[in-house]
Amino acid sequence: MPRPAGRRTAAVVAAVAVTAGLASACTSDEGEQVPTIGYAIAGDVPTYNPATSTGRWSGALAGLSRVLPGFSYTDPSGSVVADTDIGKAAPVPGDALAVTYSFAESAVWSDGVPMTCDDLVLTWIAHSGRAPEFDVASTAGYRDVDRIDCAPGDKTATVIFGQGRSVADWKSLFGAGEVLPAHVAGAAAGVDDTTAALVDGDADATARIADFWNTGWTLTPGEPVDAARFVASGPYRLEAVDESGVLELVPNDAWWGNRPRTERIEVYPRSADVAALTADGDVEIVDAVGTRSGDLPDGFALTDVVSPAVEQLVLGGGLDDPALRRAFASCVPRDALFAEHGSPGTGAPPASGPGSGVADARFTPRNSLVYGQVAGVADGRYRAGDSAAAADALSGAGSDGATVRIGYRAPDDRRAAVVARIAAACAPAGIVVEDASSPDFTPAALADGAVDAVLGAEGGAQGAAGSQPATRRLQALRSGERANIGGFSSVRYDELVDQLATAASSSARLGLATDAERILWDELPTLPLFDQFRTVAIADGTEAATPNPTETGTGWNMDRWVFRR
Missing domain, CATH: 3.90.76.10 (Dipeptide-binding Protein; Domain 1)
Structure with missing residues (x-):
């Protein structure tokens, strides 16, 4: 079914004539190549530096991975590949x-x-x-x-x-986004x-x-991009950031590799109205956390992919006492949250492997041979949502009630529903759960004491997250790390993380990972919920766009994309 033409349609014929020698040839049967592809990501891009704490929590890497490549990148399987x-x-x-x-x-x-x-x-x-x-x-x-x-x-x-x-x-x-x-x-x-x-x-x-x-590499919507400051090392460079935070990427003429196949990529932030943009023909690829792509018009192929990231509650703020964290965790219905929000809803979850159930391990991939043993230390805790157990735990902590403010980047219908479900389950225990989301929310709010929990991936990441190697996920709870937004500190956990970073044998990793998870289940700096999934929507007529559920996002190979209308 033909998709409606948007604001870029008038420029298509002229631009195709100009770029005919640069892009793949097409016939009338294939359709005319559109010179601009719109790409909607699951985060904002407030900085050109994805390695800062602000960049890590945002969509910076998803938007800029082919502007700032490095010696490696993360492919759709989650593997690290040499660039x-x-x-x-x-x-x-x-x-x-x-x-x-x-x-x-x-x-x-x-x-x-x-x-x-x-x-x-x-x-x-x-x-x-x-x-x-x-x-x-x-x-x-x-x-x-x-x-x-x-x-x-x-x-x-x-x-x-x-x-x-x-x-x-x-x-x-x-790797990508790290070499500046x-x-x-x-x-x-x-x-x-x-x-x-x-x-x-x-x-x-x-x-x-x-x-x-x-x-120094902060991106301010509507301000000119200084080409001498925002230099690129990849096939695309950043030309502009418009008033709405849309990144305008164009070919980097100094690039020594294959020239990008499309002359302009517009990267739309999570605040963009994706339904309107797709209906108007301005966005061809949508990479969303959860189910933001539900209102797309005909002419899109939807793919649900499971990320290596784990959706979780990162705890801190007023929950600095482990006893209070255990009380709160007791009333969180993790089984119900997975059943209602932990899979795309397009059928029964897989019987095993990624996306198959409640997450009981924070950094061991579910498709790992040792996942079952490592996750086993959870011992069935915090599954059903037991308000009586939560009330008893509160009393044991010397409290007859508590308020838990859960923050995340709004709007996000799925995360809003998760918070509402937790609030309903915890209310009988005397635990008031408040939705503390906002359009400008950042996980730093937990370190600042403005919220008591962040709903997101490791380190509170709100956009694309996850990679197959566990090093970064392990470090997200190490003492002193800025990604450790809840301020968790354990000398023994730090020792285990350091040993895991260099452990070569699977038996050594099994023992170390099991010991580390045991500490995390006892202290509860985070409460894992389920494997994060992403819904990727790709318009009919798009070539070479391959969903990538990792922190790099589907834009991992945007220089190969072509869209024909």
């Missing part, structure tokens, strides 16, 4: 883990400045925790790097890990040699670089 357009990474034989990273000779930023090992040093220092001024969401993997051998300006560097810190997940380091331009940060901070300043520990210079890294 050889950027360069190559190769382990070096020796007692300690060492990896040589070599940028492609042609690799340059969109301003023509070569990509060099200085960019890797900035990434390492920013992510390592060595300079706490950097507002990085996670130090996973980078905290284990001992040094980087980098001669400023070289295209090759050797990353050397600490003795005994052979991180199993090293291939995900320096050191020369831009240095110029803004007034530092000529960023590598020397960062490695030598120049406190003043490091503070200035960190200040820019944290906030």
